[in-house]
Amino acid sequence: MNQLKNFSKGFIKENPVFVLFLGLCPTLGTTNSAINGISMGLATTFVLVMSNFVISLIARLIPNKVRIPAYIVIIASFVTIVDLLMKAFMNTPGVNFEPSLYDQLGIFIPLIVVNCIVLGRAEAFASKNNVVTSLIDGIGIGFGFTFALFLLGSVREILGSGSIFNLKFIQGDGILLFVSPPGAFLALGFLIMLMNKLSQKIS
Amino acid sequence: MEYILIIVSAVFVNNIVLTKFLGLCPFIGVSNRVDTAIGMSGAVTFVMVIATIVTYLIQQYILVPLGISFTQTITFILVIASLVQLVEIILKKVSPSLYQALGIFLPLITTNCAILGVAILAVQRDFTLVESVVFAIGNALGFGLALITFSGIRDQLNLVDVPKGMQGVPIAFIIAGLMAMAFAGFTGIVK
Numbered sequence: 001m002n003q004l005k006n007f008s009k010g011f012i013k014e015n016p017v018f019v020l021f022l023g024l025c026p027t028l029g030t031t032n033s034a035i036n037g038i039s040m041g042l043a044t045t046f047v048l049v050m051s052n053f054v055i056s057l058i059a060r061l062i063p064n065k066v067r068i069p070a071y072i073v074i075i076a077s078f079v080t081i082v083d084l085l086m087k088a089f090m091n092t093p094g095v096n097f098e099p100s101l102y103d104q105l106g107i108f109i110p111l112i113v114v115n116c117i118v119l120g121r122a123e124a125f126a127s128k129n130n131v132v133t134s135l136i137d138g139i140g141i142g143f144g145f146t147f148a149l150f151l152l153g154s155v156r157e158i159l160g161s162g163s164i165f166n167l168k169f170i171q172g173d174g175i176l177l178f179v180s181p182p183g184a185f186l187a188l189g190f191l192i193m194l195m196n197k198l199s200q201k202i203s
Numbered sequence: 204m205e206y207i208l209i210i211v212s213a214v215f216v217n218n219i220v221l222t223k224f225l226g227l228c229p230f231i232g233v234s235n236r237v238d239t240a241i242g243m244s245g246a247v248t249f250v251m252v253i254a255t256i257v258t259y260l261i262q263q264y265i266l267v268p269l270g271i272s273f274t275q276t277i278t279f280i281l282v283i284a285s286l287v288q289l290v291e292i293i294l295k296k297v298s299p300s301l302y303q304a305l306g307i308f309l310p311l312i313t314t315n316c317a318i319l320g321v322a323i324l325a326v327q328r329d330f331t332l333v334e335s336v337v338f339a340i341g342n343a344l345g346f347g348l349a350l351i352t353f354s355g356i357r358d359q360l361n362l363v364d365v366p367k368g369m370q371g372v373p374i375a376f377i378i379a380g381l382m383a384m385a386f387a388g389f390t391g392i393v394k
Contacts, residue, residue: 021228021231021232021372022228024227024228024231025224025225025226025227025228025316028224028227029223029224029225068284068313069281069284069285072280072281072284073277073281076276076277076280076281077277079276080273080274080276080277083276084273107320107323107324107327110275110276110319110323111225111316111319111320111323113276113280113319114280114313114314114315114316114319115316116228116314119314177384180387181221181222181224181383181387182380182381182383182384182387183380184224184380184383185376185377185379185380185383186376186377186380186381188376189369189372189373189374189375189376189377189379189380190373190377192372192373192376193368193369193373196368196373197368
């Protein structure tokens, strides 16, 4: 398929969250605000793109029996890089002793390594396609994932704390349900229904 | 007693699926029927407890003394992946019927974020080895509780009129949200 289609399929047609239902743990766990959602999406995109790149390069050199552990090691290495970089550069607490971005994303950063999207793309796509196609696939799917996280994060933040990108536009609290676990499930359920209706109308 | 608090906390107050958002992929994907849910819970319990023990020991006696605890992610996931392979091979030999029953679920457990999540959490919280085992058992029980109740509800969905746009995954998330609300009622029991 041409590269433009390769890139754009990650947004609507093969959106990892709304269509493929992969990578659900970070989707619900890091979207209590739009910024957290976008950061998580970008961190995952970095790992996805880099591991797609490396795996498409050396897939033919890896014996078939050990390919899954080999992919896991490659992915885990990039996750460790992201983890250490974020620990170093995005770890400053906020003005009112709010947790830093690194602490807000918490355990979900190392959990990128078991994000089904990354291993799934490596197995299904990167190991069978050339470097450029795999790179673009990684970027497309990664941005689609980031887009989904941004959507869910914004909905939860606007409804739950009455702010967007940490700028409050109401006084006091919003519907606190939405920044807590139950609200995450509910918001995602409705969002999936809306996105599927939308993509049906488009196609 | 400490251990009872750990179990109550892991099963109800901080339920791994409904509060901590770990183990969601099998939660949504495998929970259509109660018997598959029970099989998955059993497999997860088995792997989670053993994985927590092994990763705890590796962290305590290899990673920290050698000062290489930054390799935690890589080491832990490799341990879990190999463990799952090992469990598969052993189960095939020792109990072929159980292997058949659990069949497809075993390889899926490697990418279950609950296993890696619990392993990392147990290490982060400075538990002793016994406390880590209790923590793992508690979390596995919580996972099983959530999964089996959830699949019981989903099983009943076939008898109800679900709006077309909601069928399948969206209604599953709504149900999960309602369950999470119920579990949120446990907040504050254990600090």
